[in-house]
Amino acid sequence: MTRALPLVLLLSACGPAASGGGVDMQLFVQAGLLDVISGFQVALVKSGSTLDCVAAQKTCIKGQVDATRFVPVKDSKGAQKKALFFPINLVAGTPNTQDVSLDGLSPGKDFAVIVEAVSKDTPARLTGSSCNYVQQISVGQNAAVSAHIETFPTPVTCDVRIDP
């Protein structure tokens, strides 16, 4: 028995490699999105509960709410803006994701986060949109919002850019 053990071990090392027990995933960013979308415009709107998110996602938010409802946010240089634009930088995956954040927000309640995918063409069009209600923003780090953008079959022509 003890003499046969080294032989068994030697034979077991032969043959094709094992798959590891999991499913191989092919991670990629769709080439179509990179070609069409220049980036994402993120805005925080006051009195979110009064906003119809379903309707809001169908066209540009800029034309749907008064400019005073946009909560001032700070860009990377510390400047106050009504909305921030993040160039597309999707991480490969299913779905493709990109993490952004709004900083310098004053604490408050009843907001809505609007994320709009902006097309590359000129003038820019709305390629997709998401709307999420945010009940409260507190001092410090808040819980992450998952903004799921469904892209339109055909980009919507509207005035997208809130802060030119």
Added chain:
Amino acid sequence: MASGLLALIAATALAQATDVPLRTVTAQVVPRNEALEKAQGQVDSGDFEEAVKTLEAGIEQSELTDDQLVEMYRLLGLAQLYLGNEERARDAYEKLLQARPDYELPRSAPPKIRTLYARIKDDVKKRRVRPVTLTLTPIGEAKAGLAVTAEAHIEDMALGAKARLFFRRSGAQAFGSIDFVREKSSRTEYRATLPAFELPEEDASWEMDYYVEVTDAAQRRLAGKGDSYNPLTFRVAARTKDTGPVAGATPWYQNPWVWVGVGLGVAAATTGVVLIATQTQTGTLPIKIQIDGTP
């Protein structure tokens, strides 16, 4: 002249004794004293010899008040006059004047006796028989467990006379006493020290009664402040619960490091408050953008 006056007084007294009981009016209301009341009755009834005996025995009593002593000497002087003993009457009135230099006979006294009394008073002044005067510095609040010294200024102290401090805890019956001692450097300053064990420490403050009396060799009161019926008092403070800082130790508030620490603490607190007040309280909202589908 004097013998004539005495004869007149005696005749008047005898006449009154035969008609109506002789009545004298006491100078003022004084505490009851058996000898005094007995002597008063004897004088009223004209029994002057017995009155003299009663009064001479009564004067020897201890713890007589000033008023009682004055009244006894007054009656003694009066009785001696009625008996025709002017010199003894004079002696009694001199004692009275020693005990109460400003004493005046009551207005109800017979005019001739008042005249004689005025003459004796004038003679006393001329003979420079000066009364003993006592000035006492009142004892203030005393610390328990420590001796207390009473200070007195006594002038014209009679030969053989003594000054005593009588004391008792308020409410106690009997007085204890200690003698005043004349200071070596002075003829008029006297001190009496109440020992510490007479002032025990207690949780609550308490009071001590005291009075000072100057008496002659026969224990007759010559002067005094307060008496056993109307004593003076001083308070003995309660036991001190906090023993206080150790002698020689610097109080904490005089330590400069305490105030340096306090200053730094205040500065740090102020800075913190300013920072908190001026710091913009903002929040960060992370957003995970998810996108799929092909446009």
